[in-house]
Amino acid sequence: MKKSLFLFLFAALFSFTFIACEEDDPIVEKPNSEKTVAEIAADDDQFSTLVGALDRVNLVSVLNGDGPFTVFAPTNAAFDKLGVDLSTLSDEALTEILLYHVFVGDDILAADIAEGQTYLGTAANTGPNGTNLSMLVEKTASGVSINGSTNVTATDIAGMNGVIHVVDAVIMPMDIVGHAAANSNFTSLVATLGAASGDLVNVLSDDGPFTVFAPVNGAFDAISEVAATLSADQLAAVLTYHVAAGNVTSSDLTDAMSVTTVNGETFTVNLDGGASITDARGNTVNIVLTDVQATNGIIHVLDAVILPADL
Numbered sequence: 001m002k003k004s005l006f007l008f009l010f011a012a013l014f015s016f017t018f019i020a021c022e023e024d025d026p027i028v029e030k031p032n033s034e035k036t037v038a039e040i041a042a043d044d045d046q047f048s049t050l051v052g053a054l055d056r057v058n059l060v061s062v063l064n065g066d067g068p069f070t071v072f073a074p075t076n077a078a079f080d081k082l083g084v085d086l087s088t089l090s091d092e093a094l095t096e097i098l099l100y101h102v103f104v105g106d107d108i109l110a111a112d113i114a115e116g117q118t119y120l121g122t123a124a125n126t127g128p129n130g131t132n133l134s135m136l137v138e139k140t141a142s143g144v145s146i147n148g149s150t151n152v153t154a155t156d157i158a159g160m161n162g163v164i165h166v167v168d169a170v171i172m173p174m175d176i177v178g179h180a181a182a183n184s185n186f187t188s189l190v191a192t193l194g195a196a197s198g199d200l201v202n203v204l205s206d207d208g209p210f211t212v213f214a215p216v217n218g219a220f221d222a223i224s225e226v227a228a229t230l231s232a233d234q235l236a237a238v239l240t241y242h243v244a245a246g247n248v249t250s251s252d253l254t255d256a257m258s259v260t261t262v263n264g265e266t267f268t269v270n271l272d273g274g275a276s277i278t279d280a281r282g283n284t285v286n287i288v289l290t291d292v293q294a295t296n297g298i299i300h301v302l303d304a305v306i307l308p309a310d311l
Helices: 037-042 045-056 078-082 092-101 176-182 184-195 216-223 232-240
Strands: 067-076 102-104 115-120 135-140 143-146 149-158 164-166 209-214 243-245 257-260 264-269 276-278 286-293 295-300
Touching: 037 045, 037 067, 037 149, 037 164, 045 067, 045 078, 102 176, 164 216, 176 209, 176 286, 176 295, 184 209, 184 216, 184 232
Parallel strands: 067 164, 209 295
Antiparallel strands: 067 102, 115 135, 135 143, 143 149, 149 164, 209 243, 257 264, 264 276, 276 286, 286 295
């Protein structure tokens, strides 16, 4: 059951898994088996802002439900650091933020987490087509982080219907560009988006939805000499060849499927013998990760850059 939450694993290329706590990691052990996660939060003064926000949008009753839930709970100081007067947010906007801190279907304990990176994919709020949003979780020598910037400061506050992990910042739902910027494996992609013509960073921050087939840093390294000779317009042609309209999940992909991209050219999806793409020049690249769901679309990860016929 716990493994069902680990929906989006990178291939061995990345060694991405969720995070395991070591002996020196901050662990809070509070046996609260007679209390729900909502009741635990309500009894702890450091969560008063969170509880007030949950109460305002009628989510306390949800977190008193059966669950199980995994809650990444921001402290009062985390809300202060956000620098937003919550009273100025609509109920809808506040609900979307709060639900991104809740994962449904299992209670993820520190012992369930392996070292590295992974994407959790069962956030309680959804993106296009009702698909649950994804969250990047990473363990480095510096500790545990979420979406590249938020730190987990305490773990395993267990209740009768789930578990709470304490975080030092409010975790905001991210669009496609936000997810790319949060992941250190996409620094070359983000830089190339900025160097290309067409203001692609702002385009991919728009409502969408978009489906992005995102090459990792190593993919850009492999073509660095060629890329250095391309104009801004040619870079844009390459990058928009990696983008399709709509929120196309992995379950929507079929073998020999032709995908029309934003730049007007097509590529072919291959599922027989492993997921891959054949581009307009006959090159085949591997799809190594699928279904990173953002607020305005979805990301599938490639181990190489695909190239259009017309450059």
